[in-house]
């Protein structure tokens with residue numbers, strides 16, 4: 340996004356990308372695998388996402404509304420029920436959140452305000468949400484951020500790009516090239532000294548300004564010199580969670596009449612399986628189930644892709660009380676924490692993250708840093724966060 344803005348403003352832009360593809364944590368899987376451009380990384384558009392929606396319109400792409408329109412089921416404890424997020428005590432949550440004067444980790448907030456057996460389900464539900472949705476550690480995640488998300492309605496809307504997030508990335512890449520910019524692939528940056536970048540293959544490149552956009556933990560893998568040390572400490576003060584995303588393609592929607600009920604409108608389900616969260620592509624007809632597990636539990640997993648696929652198939656078979664294996668046509672299990680150029684999935688706010696964002700946003704000479712982790716709005720850790728922060732950073736570079 341920054342590259343597009345700078346190239347459009349007449350500057351010469353060169354992007355150095357370690358992978359052999361664009362997108363980073365947006366990863367478009369080939370259509371031949373799942374029958375459509377399935378998402379190995381980011382998939383949903385959360386909240387209002389004005390920058391993303393403008394790009395979708397500019398690129399002539401289609402916004403698909405309505406992940407929340409389908410049926411959302413709770414399939415825990417061997418029973419199937421319509422999802423009901425409101426555990427006893429939920430009605431007290433807005434008041435307790437609103438009364439909070441100082442930020443603190445969510446686990447501490449729950450311990451202080453919702454002790455006792457009567458709130459056990461509420462505590463479990465919030466911890467589950469923090470770990471599962473924000474990929475966050477409840478012992479670090481900011482309660483103020485939870486307040487903003489929940490009281491601000493950030494979780495209420497969610498949509499998709501019909502052509503996939505990858506189409507937005509292709510549009511930006513084409514724009515950069517159209518304005519004379521270049522994207523070099525398989526170029527891993529190893530160090531930055533002054534305005535010179537040194538790459539793993541020994542080549543160097545010098546520019547007037549350097550913009551670094553690697554994910555937070557990857558900052559530790561690049562030598563930025565001694566003056567960057569306070570920035571590394573700031574990066575560590577922001578949370579960064581892990582996600583394992585599993586995709587299964589099936590010959591048919593074999594789950595459609597599981598448990599003797601019509602599940603053809605199923606969009607999302609929560610279970611107590613090892614891979615607890617699953618969603619369909621509803622309202623699109625693709626016969627794909629996506630499994631998700633996130634947060635500290637995902638970070639600890641040492642399972643291989645084949646083992647994760649097996650665990651996922653066990654979970655799906657138990658959830659729908661049918662052996663899923665004979666229906667399977669394609670499978671992927673992507674553990675983002677093991678990806679050397681991502682080292683996890685996305686950032687989350689901690690009580691220290693605002694100060695840390697201030698520190699990281701300050702350029703060090705000609706070196707700038709941008710990315711989803713520096714976004715100040717409610718939907719940190721998202722594609723919108725990355726795009727909006729990229730756009731702001733371009734404006735700051737142009738102003739300087």
Ligand SMILES: Cc1cc2nc3c(=O)[nH]c(=O)nc-3n(C[C@H](O)[C@H](O)[C@H](O)COP(=O)(O)OP(=O)(O)OC[C@H]3O[C@@H](n4cnc5c(N)ncnc54)[C@H](O)[C@@H]3O)c2cc1C
Pocket residue numbers: 355356357358361362363364365379380381382383384385526527528529552553554557561582584675679680681683684685709710711712720721722723724725
């Ligand atoms: C599984 C998963 C699901 C997600 N789901 C959603 C979702 O539904 N909705 C949503 O909005 N967001 C979602 N996200 C988050 C979203 O993908 C990210 O917040 C966003 O894409 C980050 O963009 P970025 O430009 O900041 O970082 P990145 O996309 O990580 O870009 C950084 C780039 O730097 C490159 N790089 C790293 N190291 C080097 C190096 N040494 N040299 C050169 N290049 C390097 C990387 O290859 C990468 O291309 C999800 C993320 C994951 C992993």
